[in-house]
Each structure stands twice: as C-alpha cells, then as structure tokens.
Amino acid sequence: MGAASIKPSEAQADVADNLPPNVPEWMKAQGAPVLHPAYGVPSPFEADVVRRARSRARMSTAASSTTPLQDLHGIVTPNGLHFERHHAGVPTIDPEQHRLMVHGMVDRPLIFTMAEIMRFPSQSHLYFLECSGNGSFAGLPSTATAQDTHGLISCCEWTGVPLATVLAEAGVQPHAAWVLAEGADGAGMTRSIPIAKAMDDALLAYAQNGERLRPEQGYPLRLFLPGYEGNMSVKWLRRLKIGDQPFETREETSKYTDLMPDGTARQFTFVMEARSVITHPSGGQTLDGHGFHEIAGLAWSGHGKITRVEVSVDGGAHWRDAKLQTPVLPKCLTRFRAAWTWDGAPARLQSRATDESGYVQPTRDMLVGARGLNSGYHDNAIHTWGVLADGSVINAT
Amino acid sequence: MVLAFALVLAGASGAGARPQPTYGLGRPATPREIAGWDIDARADGAGLPPGHGAVSDGQAIFEHRCAACHGENGEGGAADALVGGAGTLATAKPVRTVGNYWPYATTLFDYVRRAMPFNAPQSLTADQTYAVVAYVLFLNHIVPAKAVLDAKTLAAVKMPNRGGFRSPDPRPDAP
Numbered sequence: 365m366g367a368a369s370i371k372p373s374e375a376q377a378d379v380a381d382n383l384p385p386n387v388p389e390w391m392k393a394q395g396a397p398v399l400h401p402a403y404g405v406p407s408p409f410e411a412d413v414v415r416r417a418r419s420r421a422r423m424s425t426a427a428s429s430t431t432p433l434q435d436l437h438g439i440v441t442p443n444g445l446h447f448e449r450h451h452a453g454v455p456t457i458d459p460e461q462h463r464l465m466v467h468g469m470v471d472r473p474l475i476f477t478m479a480e481i482m483r484f485p486s487q488s489h490l491y492f493l494e495c496s497g498n499g500s501f502a503g504l505p506s507t508a509t510a511q512d513t514h515g516l517i518s519c520c521e522w523t524g525v526p527l528a529t530v531l532a533e534a535g536v537q538p539h540a541a542w543v544l545a546e547g548a549d550g551a552g553m554t555r556s557i558p559i560a561k562a563m564d565d566a567l568l569a570y571a572q573n574g575e576r577l578r579p580e581q582g583y584p585l586r587l588f589l590p591g592y593e594g595n596m597s598v599k600w601l602r603r604l605k606i607g608d609q610p611f612e613t614r615e616e617t618s619k620y621t622d623l624m625p626d627g628t629a630r631q632f633t634f635v636m637e638a639r640s641v642i643t644h645p646s647g648g649q650t651l652d653g654h655g656f657h658e659i660a661g662l663a664w665s666g667h668g669k670i671t672r673v674e675v676s677v678d679g680g681a682h683w684r685d686a687k688l689q690t691p692v693l694p695k696c697l698t699r700f701r702a703a704w705t706w707d708g709a710p711a712r713l714q715s716r717a718t719d720e721s722g723y724v725q726p727t728r729d730m731l732v733g734a735r736g737l738n739s740g741y742h743d744n745a746i747h748t749w750g751v752l753a754d755g756s757v758i759n760a761t
Numbered sequence: 762m763v764l765a766f767a768l769v770l771a772g773a774s775g776a777g778a779r780p781q782p783t784y785g786l787g788r789p790a791t792p793r794e795i796a797g798w799d800i801d802a803r804a805d806g807a808g809l810p811p812g813h814g815a816v817s818d819g820q821a822i823f824e825h826r827c828a829a830c831h832g833e834n835g836e837g838g839a840a841d842a843l844v845g846g847a848g849t850l851a852t853a854k855p856v857r858t859v860g861n862y863w864p865y866a867t868t869l870f871d872y873v874r875r876a877m878p879f880n881a882p883q884s885l886t887a888d889q890t891y892a893v894v895a896y897v898l899f900l901n902h903i904v905p906a907k908a909v910l911d912a913k914t915l916a917a918v919k920m921p922n923r924g925g926f927r928s929p930d931p932r933p934d935a936p
Contacts, residue, residue, distance in 0.1 A: 376774065465795065472789065480787055480788075611871075617863055618859070623857070625851065630930065742932075
C-alpha cells in the first residue's frame with residue numbers, strides 16, 4: 365500500500381489525529397497540483413487492485429493475467445485491469461507502420477492504413493470479452509479469489525468500424541464461408557471466423573473505454589467478436605483472408621477444442637454461454653460482522669441479454685431473484701445485487717444466470733456429466749463461495 | 762444495413778453487377794505485398810510454399826532450434842510435448858501432442874512457419890520448415906526416416922487423430 369513506509373505506531377497516531385473531532389491534515393494544506401501525473405493513476409491506497417498472473421507460466425510472453433473482479437464496481441473494466449492473454453508477448457507497433465490487408469475471395473484485395481480505418485463510419489458498444497479457458501473443471505484451492513476463478517473476463521466500451529463495412533469495400537465473393545484473422549505479433553495469431561459472424565456484429569476495434577487500445581489489447585487494431593471466445597478476437601490485426609473453408613490453425617485444432625470423455629473433441633465451439641459469479645462476498649474476503657451485506661456480482665451471455673439472475677445462500681436449495689442493474693445490454697456484463705442479512709451461520713453463496721434464449725446456467729455436476737473433466741474450455745458452471753462462521757469467505761467449488 | 766441490402770440486390774441480379782466500394786478507402790494490395798504476408802497453409806495444402814525438407818535435415822534444425830524447449834526427442838519441457846500420448850485421449854489424464862491429437866500435418870507447417878522458433882519467429886526458410894516438420898512427424902512414427910516433404914506430400918499425410926474432431930457445436934448440452 366501507499367502508506368507502507370510509515371511505521372505502524374506513527375500510522376496509528378496519524379489516524380487518531382485525522383479523526384473527529386480533529387481536523388484531518390489534508391484539510392490544512394494544498395494538495396497535489398494538476399498534471400501530477402498528466403495521465404491519472406489510481407489512489408496509492410488501491411495499489412493491490414491489480415492484474416495477477418493466472419498461474420506460473422512456463423513462458424512469460426505466452427501467459428495470461430486476470431482482472432480483479434472482487435475489487436471492481438459496476439460493469440466496466442478499467443483499461444489497465446483488462447485481462448491479458450498473449451502467445452508471444454505484447455508487440456510495440458507504430459500505428460504509422462501498421463497495415464491491414466484484406467484479400468483472398470474478394471473482388472478487390474485492399475490495404476488500409478490506420479488513418480483510413482478510422483475514416484470509416486464508426487460504432488461503440490459495451491461488450492464483455494472472456495477467454496474460453498476462464499474456469500477450471502478440476503477445481504481450484506479454497507483460497508482462490510474471484511480473480512483466480514473468473515478473472516479471464518473483462519468488459520469495455522469498444523469503438524471501431526464494423527468488419528462488414530470493410531469487407532464490403534473489398535467485395536466478398538460468393539461461396540466465401542470463413543475469414544482468417546491474423547495478428548502482427550510474434551505468434552502470428554490466427555483464427556478462422558465464420559463469415560456470418562463477420563457480417564453480423566464483428567468490429568474492427570481501435571479504441572476501448574474512450575481511448576485508443578492498450579498495447580496489451582491489440583494496439584493499434586484488433587478484431588472484436590462479441591460473445592465469442594476471446595482468442596478469436598485477434599489482437600494487433602494485420603490480415604484478413606477470405607476463404608471457403610476453415611483454415612484449421614493451431615489455435616482451432618490443437619488448442620481451443622474441447623476433449624470429451626470418449627476421446628473425441630468438439631471443434632469450433634465459439635459462443636460463451638451464460639454465466640455468473642458473485643464478486644461480493646467472494647473468496648479471500650471477510651464479512652465484517654453479522655447483519656446486512658449486499659450480495660453483488662456479474663452475469664453475462666454470449667447469446668444476448670441476461671434476463672434473470674437468482675442467488676442462493678444455502679448452496680442451491682433455495683433461490684431468489686437478484687435485482688439487475690441497468691443498463692442490461694446484449695453480450696455485456698450485467699451487474700446484479702441482492703440484499704442479505706447474515707445471521708452468522710455458515711453459508712454457501714451461489715448465483716444462477718438466465719439469458720434471453722431461455723438458457724439457464726448449469727450446475728457443475730450437469731456440466732461435468734455432459735462433458736467430463738477434460739474439456740478444458742467453456743466452463744460456465746454455477747460457482748459456490750463458502751462463508752465460514754468467522755466471516756471468512758472461501759472457494760467452495 | 763444499407764450495405765447488406767445492396768449486397769442482396771447485387772446477388773439477386775447475378776454476376777457482373779457486384780457491389781462497388783462505398784467509401785473508396787484503402788488502396789489495392791499488390792500481388793507482391795500479398796505474397797509477403799500470405800503465410801497460412803490450409804488443410805488441403807493451399808498456401809504451402811515451394812520447397813522441400815528431409816527428416817535428416819530436420820533433426821539438425823530441431824536439435825539446434827527446438828529441443829531446448831520441446832525436449833531432445835520432443836517429449837516436452839518448457840514448451841509443449843510434441844510426441845507421445847497415444848491411447849490417452851479417452852483416459853482421465855489425456856496427453857495432447859502433435860502425434861496423437863493434431864488433425865492436420867499442414868497445421869504444424871503453418872504454425873512453425875509463423876510462430877517458431879519461439880525466440881525467432883519467421884526466421885526459418887521454407888525448406889527448413891518442411892524439414893523440421895518432417896522430423897517431428899518422424900518422431901511420432903507418422904512418416905519414415907527417409908521421408909522428404911513438400912507441398913504435395915505434406916498435404917497427403919494422414920494424421921492419426923484426423924477423425925477425432927466433431928462439429929458443429931452441439932451446445933447447449935447442459936442442461
């Protein structure tokens with residue numbers, strides 16, 4: 365924390381001096397001037413609200429970091445806290461030297477500068493982005509936080525040009541069925557995108573939350589596929605090749621395929637199904653006494669809007685509706701809240717989301733029953749937090 | 762929406778009336794520019810470059826450029842195992858490697874060409890890439906020691922798990 369250099373005895377004295385009836389010291393002097401710093405940063409007292417490595421990565425540039433969901437409010441993820449997943453690190457790209465090439469089954473192969481991309485009619489949308497590896501069928505330790513269990517999801521306002529607009533400039537030919545998206549990183553990340561998704565709501569995004577993309581989110585240009593597994597929203601986008609069949613890249617064959625108990629694997633499982641998690645109270649937190657506590661959390665669906673979130677404090681035996689905070693937007697995080705009076709008894713907190721397709725978030729047993737324990741991706745099961753008699757909250761899934 | 766409507770109209774009126782650009786942004790990509798960036802290789806072999814490589818040549822490249830992370834015999838290390846795992850996919854502890862999981866040999870070429878070696882992506886020539894791919898396939902007993910791979914022979918390689926993938930997406934599957 366920012367006050368770490370102050371000795372505890374001094375800190376206690378300071379605290380007393382700053383509490384009623386005394387006048388706090390920060391009212392007796394001028395504070396910091398403007399432009400210190402020119403680009404603002406969080407309070408030093410929030411220094412522990414940071415991304416964390418998801419696990420000990422064997423390669424630091426082929427790794428992921430997680431969003432501290434338990435410390436965030438509302439639905440928007442600050443840009444500096446958006447989760448990361450890179451396969452060859454974060455390239456430093458001069459936008460003046462970046463190009464987007466569109467070719468393959470098009471009438472007019474084209475190259476665009478960033479300035480040209482940004483001249484197209486633009487759109488902004490609030491969308492979540494979730495890695496399909498967000499979760500663990502094998503389970504995590506009781507010390508796991510919401511950041512550990514669900515932190516590969518973030519939500520931003522993304523601004524860019526619809527992919528359909530740019531493809532129309534090139535003139536997509538009949539029988540085109542797939543679009544290969546390729547990144548300009550050292551992995552040359554590639555995924556095949558169904559043409560229907562490309563023509564639907566796919567975005568070529570160059571801004572997030574009002575500012576240009578962060579380098580770790582694909583600066584200067586990324587593909588954004590609302591509701592689809594995060595890996596397909598290729599960052600540092602440099603090339604779109606239109607074809608009549610999938611390109612069978614490494615990331616859609618050896619990875620991001622879901623192994624079933626019979627040894628076969630599901631391929632091209634794109635949509636992130638409805639899911640929710642309680643972020644308060646959640647793993648690692650401690651309830652500060654009996655009485656009122658607001659249960660709050662996040663729900664989302666790659667199929668559209670969240671229509672209902674229910675919460676349980678007894679491990680799923682009884683459910684009641686949570687309130688949905690507006691706006692409730694398609695393919696976007698929805699904040700839910702429910703009042704709770706904790707009587708001091710151990711409790712098991714769960715949330716269950718329903719989306720506008722009618723799909724209801726499954727239990728872990730249902731999911732494992734259908735897919736076994738080795739499918740790896742697309743874990744959207746109901747999560748359980750355990751509240752112990754001393755108020756500490758543990759991962760109980 | 763206007764653009765989509767225009768596309769539908771043009772499609773209905775047949776070839777020769779294909780939609781023209783609306784905004785006039787961007788410039789034509791030249792064949793030379795495309796050739797430099799068009800590095801993908803598809804399962805049917807489309808995109809594989811001219812050139813060839815032998816297992817024996819691949820062994821030397823592998824030992825020099827790959828073994829430090831993938832193990833001397835592709836058994837894995839700091840990076841994924843490339844060899845082994847036969848018979849494990851339907852067990853409690855599946856091991857997924859090039860040999861027992863990857864459905865297409867062309868994918869290995871595509872991936873090595875664009876992303877490997879880890880410390881110097883896009884540094885191998887086409888011949889070197891064919892050679893190291895041949896060696897990894899040899900380590901998996903998929904091609905013989907004397908194999909020389911090129912665009913045609915690589916695309917013809919049948920991987921053991923070629924039939925192991927299912928689509929389209931069967932979800933929702935639970936409940």
